[in-house]
Amino acid sequence: MTHFDYDLFVIGGGSAGVRASRMAAQAGARVALAEEWRMGGTCVIRGCIPKKLFVYASHFADDFADAAGYGWSVGEPKFDWPTLLANKDKEIARLEAVYTRNVKAAGVAIFADRAVFEDPHTLRLVNEGRAVTAEKILIATGNRPTRELGTSHVIPGGNLCITSNEAFHLAALPKRILVAGGGYIALEFAHIFHGLGVDVSLVYRGEKVLRGFDEDIRDALHDSMKKRGLHVMLGCEFTRIEKRGNSLYAETNKGHVIEADAIMLAIGRAPNTEMLHVEKAGVDLGKRGEVVVDRYSRTSAEHIYAIGDVTDRVQLTPIAIHEAMCFAKTAFEGKPTAPEHMNIPSAVFTTPEIGVVGMSEMKALGMGHTIDVYKSTFTPLRHTMTGRDERMLMKLIVDQKTDKVLGCHIFGHGAAEIIQVVGVALKMGATKTQFDATIALHPSAAEELVTMRTKSYSKVPA
Ligand SMILES: Cc1cc2nc3c(=O)[nH]c(=O)nc-3n(C[C@H](O)[C@H](O)[C@H](O)COP(=O)(O)OP(=O)(O)OC[C@H]3O[C@@H](n4cnc5c(N)ncnc54)[C@H](O)[C@@H]3O)c2cc1C
8 A cells, every 4th residue: 555645646637637547547546636727628628629619610601602602592691709609618618527527437536726746746736735645646737828939039019919718718809810820720710710700810930831731731721821811921920019099010020010909829839837846856847848758758757757738749639648548558557658649640720621641741751751742633522613712632642662651631621521531541551552442432522532543743852
Protein backbone atom coordinates (compact mmCIF):
# COMPACT_ATOMS: atom_id res chain seq x y z
CA MET A 1 0.00 0.00 0.00
CA THR A 2 1.46 3.37 -0.98
CA HIS A 3 1.51 6.26 1.47
CA PHE A 4 0.31 8.73 -1.20
CA ASP A 5 -3.27 10.07 -1.33
CA TYR A 6 -3.59 8.90 -4.95
CA ASP A 7 -1.78 6.63 -7.41
CA LEU A 8 -2.23 9.27 -10.09
CA PHE A 9 -3.04 12.97 -10.01
CA VAL A 10 -3.99 14.51 -13.35
CA ILE A 11 -3.68 18.28 -13.80
CA GLY A 12 -6.18 19.41 -16.44
CA GLY A 13 -9.60 18.09 -17.48
CA GLY A 14 -9.27 18.54 -21.25
CA SER A 15 -9.20 15.86 -23.97
CA ALA A 16 -5.87 14.48 -22.68
CA GLY A 17 -6.54 14.56 -18.93
CA VAL A 18 -10.07 13.18 -19.14
CA ARG A 19 -9.08 10.15 -21.23
CA ALA A 20 -5.93 9.44 -19.20
CA SER A 21 -7.73 9.64 -15.84
CA ARG A 22 -10.53 7.33 -16.99
CA MET A 23 -8.15 4.72 -18.42
CA ALA A 24 -5.88 4.75 -15.37
CA ALA A 25 -8.90 4.37 -13.07
CA GLN A 26 -10.25 1.53 -15.20
CA ALA A 27 -6.84 -0.15 -14.83
CA GLY A 28 -7.37 -0.10 -11.05
CA ALA A 29 -5.50 3.07 -10.04
CA ARG A 30 -6.78 5.54 -7.44
CA VAL A 31 -7.04 8.69 -9.53
CA ALA A 32 -7.82 12.37 -8.92
CA LEU A 33 -8.09 15.17 -11.46
CA ALA A 34 -8.01 18.95 -11.04
CA GLU A 35 -9.71 21.24 -13.55
CA GLU A 36 -9.59 24.94 -12.84
CA TRP A 37 -12.18 25.98 -15.40
CA ARG A 38 -14.64 23.68 -17.21
CA MET A 39 -14.49 19.91 -17.76
CA GLY A 40 -13.80 19.06 -21.38
CA GLY A 41 -11.11 21.70 -21.85
CA THR A 42 -10.36 23.57 -25.06
CA CYS A 43 -11.84 21.11 -27.55
CA VAL A 44 -15.25 20.93 -25.95
CA ILE A 45 -15.63 24.39 -24.47
CA ARG A 46 -13.77 26.77 -26.79
CA GLY A 47 -12.15 24.81 -29.59
CA CYS A 48 -13.16 22.07 -32.02
CA ILE A 49 -16.80 21.60 -31.05
CA PRO A 50 -18.14 25.18 -30.79
CA LYS A 51 -15.97 26.06 -33.77
CA LYS A 52 -17.53 23.32 -35.91
CA LEU A 53 -21.01 24.44 -34.82
CA PHE A 54 -20.10 27.95 -36.03
CA VAL A 55 -18.78 26.46 -39.28
CA TYR A 56 -22.14 24.77 -39.87
CA ALA A 57 -23.90 28.07 -39.18
CA SER A 58 -21.68 29.86 -41.68
CA HIS A 59 -22.40 27.37 -44.50
CA PHE A 60 -26.08 28.25 -44.75
CA ALA A 61 -25.26 31.47 -46.61
CA ASP A 62 -23.84 29.45 -49.52
CA ASP A 63 -26.66 26.91 -49.32
CA PHE A 64 -29.37 29.59 -49.59
CA ALA A 65 -27.58 31.20 -52.55
CA ASP A 66 -26.92 27.86 -54.30
CA ALA A 67 -30.50 26.66 -53.90
CA ALA A 68 -31.71 28.99 -56.70
CA GLY A 69 -29.90 26.94 -59.37
CA TYR A 70 -31.96 23.95 -58.28
CA GLY A 71 -35.26 25.76 -58.57
CA TRP A 72 -35.71 26.92 -54.99
CA SER A 73 -36.60 30.46 -54.13
CA VAL A 74 -35.82 31.45 -50.60
CA GLY A 75 -36.96 34.70 -49.04
CA GLU A 76 -34.27 37.05 -47.82
CA PRO A 77 -32.37 34.95 -45.25
CA LYS A 78 -31.82 36.56 -41.84
CA PHE A 79 -29.25 35.50 -39.30
CA ASP A 80 -29.50 35.98 -35.54
CA TRP A 81 -26.18 35.79 -33.69
CA PRO A 82 -27.68 35.58 -30.15
CA THR A 83 -29.69 32.49 -31.18
CA LEU A 84 -26.55 30.77 -32.45
CA LEU A 85 -24.66 31.64 -29.24
CA ALA A 86 -27.46 30.46 -26.96
CA ASN A 87 -27.91 27.15 -28.79
CA LYS A 88 -24.15 26.59 -28.91
CA ASP A 89 -23.83 27.30 -25.17
CA LYS A 90 -26.61 24.84 -24.43
CA GLU A 91 -24.90 22.08 -26.40
CA ILE A 92 -21.51 22.81 -24.79
CA ALA A 93 -23.05 22.68 -21.30
CA ARG A 94 -24.61 19.32 -22.19
CA LEU A 95 -21.26 17.95 -23.35
CA GLU A 96 -19.48 19.29 -20.26
CA ALA A 97 -21.97 17.42 -18.08
CA VAL A 98 -21.40 14.20 -20.06
CA TYR A 99 -17.63 14.52 -19.61
CA THR A 100 -17.98 15.13 -15.87
CA ARG A 101 -20.37 12.19 -15.49
CA ASN A 102 -18.09 9.80 -17.39
CA VAL A 103 -15.02 10.75 -15.37
CA LYS A 104 -16.89 10.35 -12.09
CA ALA A 105 -18.39 7.03 -13.25
CA ALA A 106 -14.86 5.72 -13.79
CA GLY A 107 -14.17 6.42 -10.10
CA VAL A 108 -12.00 9.50 -10.56
CA ALA A 109 -12.18 12.21 -7.87
CA ILE A 110 -12.65 15.63 -9.50
CA PHE A 111 -11.38 18.85 -7.87
CA ALA A 112 -12.79 22.03 -9.42
CA ASP A 113 -9.58 23.85 -8.63
CA ARG A 114 -6.20 24.98 -9.86
CA ALA A 115 -3.37 22.56 -8.97
CA VAL A 116 0.26 23.67 -8.71
CA PHE A 117 3.40 21.79 -7.70
CA GLU A 118 4.73 22.09 -4.20
CA ASP A 119 7.32 19.31 -4.43
CA PRO A 120 7.84 16.26 -6.70
CA HIS A 121 4.89 14.34 -5.22
CA THR A 122 2.77 17.14 -3.72
CA LEU A 123 0.28 19.46 -5.40
CA ARG A 124 -1.47 22.41 -3.82
CA LEU A 125 -5.13 22.98 -4.65
CA VAL A 126 -5.02 26.75 -4.81
CA ASN A 127 -8.62 27.66 -3.90
CA GLU A 128 -9.13 24.94 -1.34
CA GLY A 129 -5.67 25.69 0.01
CA ARG A 130 -4.85 22.11 0.82
CA ALA A 131 -2.14 19.77 -0.38
CA VAL A 132 -2.59 16.35 -1.99
CA THR A 133 0.06 13.77 -2.77
CA ALA A 134 0.33 11.28 -5.60
CA GLU A 135 2.76 8.59 -6.66
CA LYS A 136 2.53 9.59 -10.32
CA ILE A 137 1.48 12.95 -11.76
CA LEU A 138 0.24 13.75 -15.26
CA ILE A 139 0.54 17.29 -16.62
CA ALA A 140 -2.25 17.84 -19.16
CA THR A 141 -2.75 21.59 -18.84
CA GLY A 142 -3.05 22.42 -22.55
CA ASN A 143 -2.24 25.82 -24.02
CA ARG A 144 -3.78 29.25 -24.54
CA PRO A 145 -3.86 31.92 -27.25
CA THR A 146 -0.94 34.30 -27.16
CA ARG A 147 -1.01 38.04 -27.86
CA GLU A 148 2.70 38.20 -28.60
CA LEU A 149 4.38 38.15 -31.99
CA GLY A 150 7.40 35.84 -31.98
CA THR A 151 8.78 35.27 -28.51
CA SER A 152 8.54 38.70 -26.96
CA HIS A 153 7.08 41.35 -29.27
CA VAL A 154 3.96 42.57 -27.49
CA ILE A 155 1.75 44.53 -29.89
CA PRO A 156 0.92 47.96 -28.46
CA GLY A 157 -2.86 47.94 -28.12
CA GLY A 158 -2.95 44.14 -28.35
CA ASN A 159 -5.21 44.08 -25.30
CA LEU A 160 -7.95 45.72 -27.44
CA CYS A 161 -8.09 42.57 -29.56
CA ILE A 162 -10.01 39.37 -29.04
CA THR A 163 -8.68 35.83 -29.43
CA SER A 164 -10.57 32.65 -30.32
CA ASN A 165 -11.60 32.42 -26.64
CA GLU A 166 -13.64 35.63 -26.83
CA ALA A 167 -14.85 34.99 -30.40
CA PHE A 168 -17.20 32.36 -28.98
CA HIS A 169 -18.93 34.90 -26.74
CA LEU A 170 -19.07 38.24 -28.60
CA ALA A 171 -22.06 40.24 -27.40
CA ALA A 172 -22.80 41.33 -30.97
CA LEU A 173 -21.63 40.20 -34.38
CA PRO A 174 -19.19 42.84 -35.71
CA LYS A 175 -19.82 44.34 -39.16
CA ARG A 176 -16.08 44.38 -39.98
CA ILE A 177 -13.46 42.09 -38.47
CA LEU A 178 -9.73 41.97 -38.96
CA VAL A 179 -8.14 38.58 -38.27
CA ALA A 180 -4.40 38.28 -37.72
CA GLY A 181 -2.70 34.97 -38.42
CA GLY A 182 -2.12 32.43 -41.16
CA GLY A 183 -2.73 29.16 -39.30
CA TYR A 184 -5.85 27.04 -39.31
CA ILE A 185 -7.59 28.84 -36.46
CA ALA A 186 -7.21 32.25 -38.15
CA LEU A 187 -8.43 30.88 -41.48
CA GLU A 188 -11.37 29.00 -40.03
CA PHE A 189 -12.62 32.03 -38.11
CA ALA A 190 -12.10 34.28 -41.15
CA HIS A 191 -14.41 31.97 -43.12
CA ILE A 192 -16.90 31.60 -40.26
CA PHE A 193 -17.32 35.38 -39.94
CA HIS A 194 -17.42 35.83 -43.70
CA GLY A 195 -20.16 33.20 -44.01
CA LEU A 196 -22.16 34.99 -41.32
CA GLY A 197 -22.05 38.19 -43.36
CA VAL A 198 -19.14 40.00 -41.73
CA ASP A 199 -16.67 41.99 -43.86
CA VAL A 200 -13.40 40.09 -43.20
CA SER A 201 -9.77 41.10 -43.68
CA LEU A 202 -6.89 38.79 -42.84
CA VAL A 203 -3.39 40.00 -42.10
CA TYR A 204 -0.52 37.51 -42.05
CA ARG A 205 3.20 38.15 -41.83
CA GLY A 206 4.20 35.15 -44.01
CA GLU A 207 4.16 35.08 -47.81
CA LYS A 208 1.42 32.42 -47.94
CA VAL A 209 -1.15 31.14 -45.45
CA LEU A 210 -1.10 27.62 -43.91
CA ARG A 211 2.64 27.12 -43.48
CA GLY A 212 3.58 23.42 -43.62
CA PHE A 213 0.67 22.44 -45.89
CA ASP A 214 1.17 21.32 -49.49
CA GLU A 215 1.83 24.30 -51.78
CA ASP A 216 -1.09 23.47 -54.11
CA ILE A 217 -3.50 23.47 -51.17
CA ARG A 218 -2.13 26.79 -49.92
CA ASP A 219 -2.52 28.33 -53.39
CA ALA A 220 -6.01 26.89 -53.87
CA LEU A 221 -7.19 28.32 -50.55
CA HIS A 222 -5.66 31.71 -51.29
CA ASP A 223 -7.41 31.90 -54.70
CA SER A 224 -10.68 30.78 -53.18
CA MET A 225 -10.51 33.45 -50.46
CA LYS A 226 -9.93 36.15 -53.05
CA LYS A 227 -12.88 34.91 -55.13
CA ARG A 228 -15.12 34.87 -52.06
CA GLY A 229 -14.25 38.45 -51.22
CA LEU A 230 -12.10 38.02 -48.12
CA HIS A 231 -9.36 40.64 -48.11
CA VAL A 232 -6.03 38.87 -47.60
CA MET A 233 -2.96 40.96 -46.79
CA LEU A 234 0.25 38.95 -46.76
CA GLY A 235 3.77 39.86 -45.66
CA CYS A 236 2.58 42.34 -43.07
CA GLU A 237 2.03 42.46 -39.34
CA PHE A 238 0.54 44.85 -36.82
CA THR A 239 2.73 47.51 -35.31
CA ARG A 240 0.07 49.14 -33.18
CA ILE A 241 -3.65 49.07 -32.47
CA GLU A 242 -5.73 51.99 -31.31
CA LYS A 243 -9.34 52.60 -30.39
CA ARG A 244 -10.95 55.81 -31.65
CA GLY A 245 -14.66 56.20 -31.04
CA ASN A 246 -16.32 52.83 -31.66
CA SER A 247 -13.71 51.69 -34.17
CA LEU A 248 -10.36 49.96 -33.86
CA TYR A 249 -7.48 50.98 -36.10
CA ALA A 250 -4.60 48.61 -36.85
CA GLU A 251 -1.37 49.96 -38.27
CA THR A 252 0.89 47.54 -40.12
CA ASN A 253 4.60 47.56 -40.88
CA LYS A 254 3.65 48.15 -44.55
CA GLY A 255 2.01 51.45 -43.71
CA HIS A 256 -1.63 50.31 -43.89
CA VAL A 257 -4.16 51.61 -41.41
CA ILE A 258 -7.09 49.21 -41.27
CA GLU A 259 -10.36 50.15 -39.57
CA ALA A 260 -12.50 47.42 -38.01
CA ASP A 261 -15.14 46.83 -35.33
CA ALA A 262 -13.20 43.89 -33.90
CA ILE A 263 -9.69 42.51 -34.29
CA MET A 264 -8.99 38.85 -33.62
CA LEU A 265 -5.47 37.61 -32.91
CA ALA A 266 -4.83 34.00 -33.92
CA ILE A 267 -1.06 34.27 -34.02
CA GLY A 268 -0.03 31.34 -31.87
CA ARG A 269 -0.62 29.46 -28.64
CA ALA A 270 1.56 29.15 -25.53
CA PRO A 271 1.76 26.08 -23.24
CA ASN A 272 0.01 26.44 -19.86
CA THR A 273 3.05 26.02 -17.65
CA GLU A 274 3.31 29.53 -16.21
CA MET A 275 2.69 29.49 -12.45
CA LEU A 276 2.56 25.68 -12.39
CA HIS A 277 5.90 25.68 -10.50
CA VAL A 278 7.18 22.60 -12.32
CA GLU A 279 10.70 23.56 -11.20
CA LYS A 280 9.72 22.40 -7.70
CA ALA A 281 9.26 18.91 -9.13
CA GLY A 282 12.37 18.79 -11.33
CA VAL A 283 10.40 19.01 -14.58
CA ASP A 284 12.29 20.66 -17.46
CA LEU A 285 10.62 23.09 -19.84
CA GLY A 286 11.62 23.87 -23.43
CA LYS A 287 12.20 27.27 -25.01
CA ARG A 288 8.51 28.02 -25.53
CA GLY A 289 7.58 26.86 -22.03
CA GLU A 290 6.44 23.43 -23.24
CA VAL A 291 7.01 20.40 -21.02
CA VAL A 292 9.87 18.38 -22.48
CA VAL A 293 9.06 14.66 -22.71
CA ASP A 294 10.65 11.48 -24.04
CA ARG A 295 8.93 9.17 -26.53
CA TYR A 296 6.81 7.66 -23.73
CA SER A 297 5.62 11.15 -22.62
CA ARG A 298 7.81 10.96 -19.50
CA THR A 299 9.28 14.26 -18.25
CA SER A 300 12.72 14.82 -16.71
CA ALA A 301 11.17 13.66 -13.41
CA GLU A 302 10.72 9.89 -13.66
CA HIS A 303 7.24 9.68 -12.09
CA ILE A 304 5.79 12.73 -13.88
CA TYR A 305 4.38 12.53 -17.40
CA ALA A 306 2.96 15.17 -19.75
CA ILE A 307 0.61 14.79 -22.73
CA GLY A 308 -1.50 16.90 -25.05
CA ASP A 309 -0.97 20.50 -26.14
CA VAL A 310 1.26 21.37 -23.17
CA THR A 311 4.03 19.27 -24.76
CA ASP A 312 3.79 21.19 -28.06
CA ARG A 313 4.08 18.06 -30.20
CA VAL A 314 0.94 17.88 -32.38
CA GLN A 315 -1.89 20.11 -31.18
CA LEU A 316 -4.99 18.14 -32.09
CA THR A 317 -7.65 16.47 -29.95
CA PRO A 318 -7.28 12.93 -31.35
CA ILE A 319 -3.54 13.16 -30.66
CA ALA A 320 -4.13 14.29 -27.06
CA ILE A 321 -6.46 11.28 -26.66
CA HIS A 322 -3.99 8.90 -28.35
CA GLU A 323 -1.17 10.13 -26.09
CA ALA A 324 -3.47 9.62 -23.09
CA MET A 325 -4.15 6.02 -24.03
CA CYS A 326 -0.44 5.35 -24.59
CA PHE A 327 0.33 6.95 -21.21
CA ALA A 328 -2.17 4.73 -19.39
CA LYS A 329 -0.75 1.61 -21.06
CA THR A 330 2.80 2.67 -20.18
CA ALA A 331 2.24 3.81 -16.60
CA PHE A 332 -0.62 1.55 -15.43
CA GLU A 333 -0.86 -1.51 -17.66
CA GLY A 334 2.82 -2.51 -17.78
CA LYS A 335 2.91 -2.09 -21.59
CA PRO A 336 5.29 0.74 -22.50
CA THR A 337 3.67 2.33 -25.57
CA ALA A 338 5.02 5.34 -27.44
CA PRO A 339 2.46 7.50 -29.23
CA GLU A 340 2.71 7.56 -33.02
CA HIS A 341 2.73 10.92 -34.72
CA MET A 342 2.71 9.70 -38.35
CA ASN A 343 -0.06 9.84 -40.94
CA ILE A 344 -2.36 12.02 -38.86
CA PRO A 345 -5.47 12.98 -40.81
CA SER A 346 -6.30 16.64 -40.29
CA ALA A 347 -8.75 19.18 -41.62
CA VAL A 348 -9.03 22.92 -41.95
CA PHE A 349 -12.68 23.90 -41.79
CA THR A 350 -12.56 26.76 -44.23
CA THR A 351 -15.28 27.06 -46.89
CA PRO A 352 -14.70 24.88 -48.79
CA GLU A 353 -12.61 22.77 -46.47
CA ILE A 354 -9.23 21.08 -46.56
CA GLY A 355 -8.43 17.47 -45.67
CA VAL A 356 -4.87 16.20 -45.48
CA VAL A 357 -3.11 13.02 -44.49
CA GLY A 358 0.54 12.11 -44.87
CA MET A 359 3.31 14.05 -46.57
CA SER A 360 3.22 17.17 -48.67
CA GLU A 361 5.25 17.23 -51.88
CA MET A 362 7.99 19.23 -50.12
CA LYS A 363 8.10 16.93 -47.12
CA ALA A 364 8.32 13.78 -49.25
CA LEU A 365 11.16 15.26 -51.29
CA GLY A 366 12.87 16.47 -48.12
CA MET A 367 12.78 12.91 -46.81
CA GLY A 368 14.54 11.65 -49.90
CA HIS A 369 11.59 10.15 -51.81
CA THR A 370 11.44 10.30 -55.58
CA ILE A 371 7.76 10.97 -56.14
CA ASP A 372 5.04 10.66 -58.72
CA VAL A 373 2.28 13.23 -58.30
CA TYR A 374 -1.32 12.72 -59.38
CA LYS A 375 -3.35 15.88 -59.39
CA SER A 376 -6.84 16.78 -60.47
CA THR A 377 -8.87 19.98 -60.28
CA PHE A 378 -12.49 20.02 -61.34
CA THR A 379 -15.85 21.67 -60.79
CA PRO A 380 -17.85 19.50 -58.37
CA LEU A 381 -21.12 18.23 -59.86
CA ARG A 382 -23.14 20.25 -57.35
CA HIS A 383 -21.79 23.51 -58.74
CA THR A 384 -22.56 22.71 -62.37
CA MET A 385 -26.07 23.99 -61.55
CA THR A 386 -25.35 26.60 -58.89
CA GLY A 387 -23.06 28.69 -61.05
CA ARG A 388 -20.68 29.03 -58.12
CA ASP A 389 -17.07 29.45 -59.29
CA GLU A 390 -15.59 26.83 -56.96
CA ARG A 391 -13.02 24.20 -57.98
CA MET A 392 -12.09 21.07 -56.07
CA LEU A 393 -8.47 19.88 -55.84
CA MET A 394 -7.26 16.35 -55.17
CA LYS A 395 -3.66 15.32 -55.04
CA LEU A 396 -1.83 12.07 -54.31
CA ILE A 397 1.91 11.89 -53.61
CA VAL A 398 3.29 8.45 -54.45
CA ASP A 399 6.73 7.00 -53.72
CA GLN A 400 8.09 5.98 -57.13
CA LYS A 401 10.18 3.12 -55.77
CA THR A 402 7.60 1.36 -53.57
CA ASP A 403 4.37 2.66 -55.18
CA LYS A 404 3.17 3.56 -51.64
CA VAL A 405 0.85 6.56 -51.30
CA LEU A 406 2.76 8.98 -49.08
CA GLY A 407 0.23 11.79 -48.92
CA CYS A 408 -3.28 12.79 -49.92
CA HIS A 409 -4.44 16.42 -50.09
CA ILE A 410 -7.98 17.55 -50.79
CA PHE A 411 -9.48 21.03 -51.08
CA GLY A 412 -13.22 21.04 -51.53
CA HIS A 413 -16.59 20.29 -50.01
CA GLY A 414 -16.52 17.11 -47.87
CA ALA A 415 -12.72 16.93 -47.74
CA ALA A 416 -12.64 16.26 -43.98
CA GLU A 417 -15.07 13.34 -44.21
CA ILE A 418 -13.16 11.84 -47.15
CA ILE A 419 -9.71 12.18 -45.61
CA GLN A 420 -10.59 10.23 -42.46
CA VAL A 421 -11.05 7.09 -44.55
CA VAL A 422 -8.02 7.76 -46.75
CA GLY A 423 -6.15 7.80 -43.40
CA VAL A 424 -7.04 4.11 -42.95
CA ALA A 425 -5.56 3.29 -46.36
CA LEU A 426 -2.33 5.16 -45.60
CA LYS A 427 -2.07 3.53 -42.19
CA MET A 428 -2.26 0.15 -43.95
CA GLY A 429 0.52 1.21 -46.32
CA ALA A 430 -1.72 1.29 -49.41
CA THR A 431 -0.09 1.54 -52.82
CA LYS A 432 -1.25 3.56 -55.81
CA THR A 433 -2.02 0.26 -57.57
CA GLN A 434 -4.41 -0.60 -54.71
CA PHE A 435 -6.06 2.82 -54.97
CA ASP A 436 -6.51 2.16 -58.71
CA ALA A 437 -7.90 -1.34 -58.05
CA THR A 438 -10.59 0.10 -55.76
CA ILE A 439 -14.00 0.42 -57.42
CA ALA A 440 -15.15 4.02 -57.70
CA LEU A 441 -18.31 5.23 -55.98
CA HIS A 442 -20.24 7.17 -58.60
CA PRO A 443 -21.23 9.94 -58.71
CA SER A 444 -19.07 11.39 -55.95
CA ALA A 445 -16.12 13.74 -55.69
CA ALA A 446 -14.12 11.11 -53.78
CA GLU A 447 -14.13 8.77 -56.77
CA GLU A 448 -11.46 10.99 -58.28
CA LEU A 449 -8.99 9.49 -55.77
CA VAL A 450 -9.30 6.04 -57.34
CA THR A 451 -9.56 7.15 -60.96
CA MET A 452 -6.48 9.35 -61.38
CA ARG A 453 -4.65 7.04 -63.81
CA THR A 454 -2.22 9.45 -65.45
CA LYS A 455 0.50 10.95 -63.35
CA SER A 456 0.80 14.72 -63.52
CA TYR A 457 4.58 14.83 -63.01
CA SER A 458 7.51 13.25 -61.15
CA LYS A 459 10.10 14.90 -58.94
CA VAL A 460 13.42 13.79 -57.51
CA PRO A 461 14.85 15.08 -54.22
CA ALA A 462 17.33 17.96 -54.56
C1 LIG B 1 -10.26 27.49 -31.75
C2 LIG B 1 -9.69 26.09 -31.73
C3 LIG B 1 -10.15 25.16 -32.63
C4 LIG B 1 -9.65 23.87 -32.62
N1 LIG B 1 -10.12 22.98 -33.53
C5 LIG B 1 -9.65 21.72 -33.54
C6 LIG B 1 -10.16 20.76 -34.47
O1 LIG B 1 -11.01 21.07 -35.31
N2 LIG B 1 -9.69 19.49 -34.41
C7 LIG B 1 -8.74 19.12 -33.49
O2 LIG B 1 -8.36 17.95 -33.46
N3 LIG B 1 -8.23 20.01 -32.62
C8 LIG B 1 -8.66 21.29 -32.62
N4 LIG B 1 -8.18 22.19 -31.71
C9 LIG B 1 -7.10 21.76 -30.79
C10 LIG B 1 -7.65 20.99 -29.61
O3 LIG B 1 -8.66 21.73 -28.99
C11 LIG B 1 -6.52 20.68 -28.62
O4 LIG B 1 -5.48 20.02 -29.31
C12 LIG B 1 -6.98 19.81 -27.46
O5 LIG B 1 -8.04 20.42 -26.77
C13 LIG B 1 -5.81 19.56 -26.50
O6 LIG B 1 -6.24 18.90 -25.34
P1 LIG B 1 -5.43 19.02 -23.98
O7 LIG B 1 -6.13 18.12 -23.01
O8 LIG B 1 -4.00 18.84 -24.22
O9 LIG B 1 -5.60 20.54 -23.53
P2 LIG B 1 -6.93 21.33 -23.11
O10 LIG B 1 -8.12 20.78 -23.79
O11 LIG B 1 -6.60 22.77 -23.32
O12 LIG B 1 -7.12 21.02 -21.57
C14 LIG B 1 -6.26 21.53 -20.59
C15 LIG B 1 -7.09 21.84 -19.36
O13 LIG B 1 -6.23 22.07 -18.26
C16 LIG B 1 -6.80 23.06 -17.43
N5 LIG B 1 -5.72 23.61 -16.60
C17 LIG B 1 -4.62 24.31 -17.00
N6 LIG B 1 -3.81 24.56 -15.94
C18 LIG B 1 -4.40 23.99 -14.85
C19 LIG B 1 -4.03 23.89 -13.48
N7 LIG B 1 -2.88 24.39 -13.04
N8 LIG B 1 -4.88 23.26 -12.64
C20 LIG B 1 -6.05 22.73 -13.09
N9 LIG B 1 -6.44 22.79 -14.37
C21 LIG B 1 -5.61 23.40 -15.26
C22 LIG B 1 -7.39 24.05 -18.42
O14 LIG B 1 -8.41 24.82 -17.82
C23 LIG B 1 -7.93 23.11 -19.51
O15 LIG B 1 -9.29 22.80 -19.32
C24 LIG B 1 -8.67 23.49 -31.68
C25 LIG B 1 -8.21 24.43 -30.75
C26 LIG B 1 -8.71 25.72 -30.78
C27 LIG B 1 -8.20 26.72 -29.79
